[in-house]
Amino acid sequence: MNDRAHCDVLVLGSGMGGLATAALLARDGFRVIVAEKMPRIGGRCSTMDYDGFKCITGVVGVETKGIVQELFHRVGADFDVQEAGAPHYLINGQICQVPSRGGMKHLMMAAGADAMDVETVMNAITGALHWRTPSCDVALGDWLRQYTSNPKIIEIFQALVSAVLFVNVNELSVHTYFEFLRKLKGIQRFGYAPGGSIRLAQSLARVVLDNGGEIWTRCRVNAIKSHKNIVRGATVSRWGKSISIKAPVVISNVGPKETARLAETGILDHSYLRELDQRMKPAVxxxxxxxxxxxxxxxxxxxxxxxxxxxxxxxxxxxxxxxxxxxxxxxxxxxxxxxxxxxxxxxxxxxxxxxxxxxxxxxxxxxxxxxxxxxxQGAWPGMHSLPGEDMDRKTPVINLYNVGDGVKPLGYTGLPGVVATGIDVAEEVMGRNKILTGAP
Ligand SMILES: Cc1cc2nc3c(=O)[nH]c(=O)nc-3n(C[C@H](O)[C@H](O)[C@H](O)COP(=O)(O)OP(=O)(O)OC[C@H]3O[C@@H](n4cnc5c(N)ncnc54)[C@H](O)[C@@H]3O)c2cc1C
The missing domain is CATH 3.90.660.50 (Polyamine Oxidase; Chain A, domain 2)
Structure with missing residues (x-):
């Protein structure tokens, strides 16, 4: 016979999306269980010791002074990140730094671009940011080529978007790019966690545990259970045992495609599955x-x-x-x-x-x-979806949500995007609980 457990909210996966949601809900009084298949927490924000080096499983640099830091502050978690300052750039074989204002112009000039070209591109950027955002259908590369034929200028944008958004200038919609710039509000500040990126996950996990939640590592989720299109929990295996966990809300951090597979796709509506198939392309x-x-x-x-x-x-x-x-x-x-x-x-x-x-x-x-x-790639990609091509956080099964980098809000990438999904879903669950229980 199966062992049984129950909780208010079951979180599948202990990546930063799962842990952000779990920490917020545990602080708000929900009894939370996080089920993680690996022996260590953090998913793609973790650390592997290799010959004494703290090697990455994903996250290297952590955005500071943004939504990630705000989340840590909100749940009372320690945000131990050492500021790193602005990046340097290698252009034409020379390493250069950019000033905090006018950075883009400086980079184009460093690439040896003609002053007229630089001005034209800068005016187009200003217009797109402050006047009218270009259409979603145009790729950033094509949009730029309307204003310049200088390959060095395109190369600067290519380096920026492929490093930060994990996509190429010819594949990123110009609309998504300007949403990203708007959210960024200037130069991105980032740093490193001195104890390794896993420390961020451990810090959120501590909040879950201190607020009565549980984190089960080496615990693989085998199936998400639902009845009449309402989620009921999941079955997991742990220490060789099959355990049935009952929960009225299930939040999946394992990626939208894997969530659909675990939810026994036959019960998901066909248009959703088609969208998953056609829309979701991982960033490799x-x-x-x-x-x-x-x-x-x-x-x-x-x-x-x-x-x-x-x-x-x-x-x-x-x-x-x-x-x-x-x-x-x-x-x-x-x-x-x-x-x-x-x-x-x-x-x-x-x-x-x-x-x-x-x-x-x-x-x-x-x-x-x-x-x-x-x-x-595959189950461990750069991101589960390319920026601007994410799925909805709600699935067709009632009370089954996705969090993580396959469901990022427009204009977000990496860790900030993941944390934004956790906040959004946790707030929705808190709000709905108030409606259902009549709590103020
Ligand atoms: C090489 C690399 C470098 C990166 N660098 C940066 C960077 O510098 N800055 C940045 O902001 N972002 C970076 N990213 C992106 C960032 O790592 C991810 O966006 C983020 O960590 C994803 O978090 P998540 O919560 O969505 O998912 P994940 O971290 O993938 O968490 C999902 C968890 O679910 C678990 N799981 C899966 N299936 C099951 C199952 N059946 N049962 C139980 N558990 C399961 C997994 O083991 C995992 O722990 C990088 C990514 C990579 C790959």
Missing amino acids: ITALQFAMDEPLFESNHLLVTGTQSLNSVYQPTMVCPEWAPEGRHLLVAGSAPRNCREPFDGNLEIERCLADLRAVFPDFDSRAKLLLAGTF
Whole structure:
């Protein structure tokens, strides 16, 4: 016979989307269980120890002074993130910094663009931000080419969007790009968690536990249960046992496609399944992690232009030496394929990223020793959906929600997007509970 458990809210997955929702609801008095299949929490915001280096499972840099920090403040969680300052840029083989105001103009000038061209593009950007947002149907690359034919200018936008939004200029809708810029309100500030990105997950998990919630690791969700289109809970396996968890609200952090599979797709309406299939394209990326004795360059984050796939290089140990054994450095290089919608050859992408690193840093092989190389796709992608192509947080099954980076609000990416989904769903559940119980 199955073991049984029950709670007010069952959260499937302990990524930052699941934990943000769980922390908010636990603080509000809900009895929450979080079921996580891995032995460690945090999902793609976690840390793996490798030869004494704090290697990433996803998140490297954490946005500060934004929605993530606000969430931590709201639930009383410790937000231990060391500010990193603005990134540097590699343009035309030169490393340069941009001023906090007029950064885009500065970058285009650094690329050697003609002053008239720069002014035309800047006017178009100002118009799109403050006058009329261009149509959703136009890709950012095509929109830019109306104002400039200078490939160096396009390359700057390519580096920015592929590093931050995990998509290419020719695939990102210009509408989504300007929504992102609007939400950003200037230069993005970010930092690193000294104890590794997992510390952020642990900090939210502490709030869940301190407020009577439970986090079950090594606990795989096998099926989401519903009756007459209303969610009833899930069955999970833990320590070799099958457990049936009853819950009137289920919040899934495992990605919309996996949620649909667990919900036994036959019960989901066909238009929803068609939308899932046609709309949801994952953002696939490659990340290579290296050990070094000395930093390769004098900053913690370099955005790289003009390469075939490499877009950013992080040296988190310049800010948080704790990420490596004493006196050593960790380098994380990230790249995205030039066509996000085509089948992705992981090995080829790793080779391309390595070739770019060797071209940018001529003595790379003698200075950096490869620790881990990975392509992030399938169940562990860069993001479950490309920005602007997310699913709704509500599923067709009543009281079954999705949170995480497959359901981000427009204009959000990565961790801020994930946290925004957690806040949105938690507030909806709190509000509905008040309606149902008549609480003030
Ligand atoms: C290489 C890489 C670098 C990145 N860098 C950054 C960055 O620097 N900054 C940034 O903001 N974002 C970054 N991102 C994006 C960021 O990592 C993700 O957007 C975010 O962590 C996703 O969180 P989530 O809650 O949506 O999902 P996840 O973190 O994937 O959490 C889902 C959880 O569900 C669990 N799960 C899945 N199936 C089951 C099941 N059947 N039963 C139980 N549990 C299950 C998984 O184990 C996982 O723990 C990066 C991503 C990658 C891959």
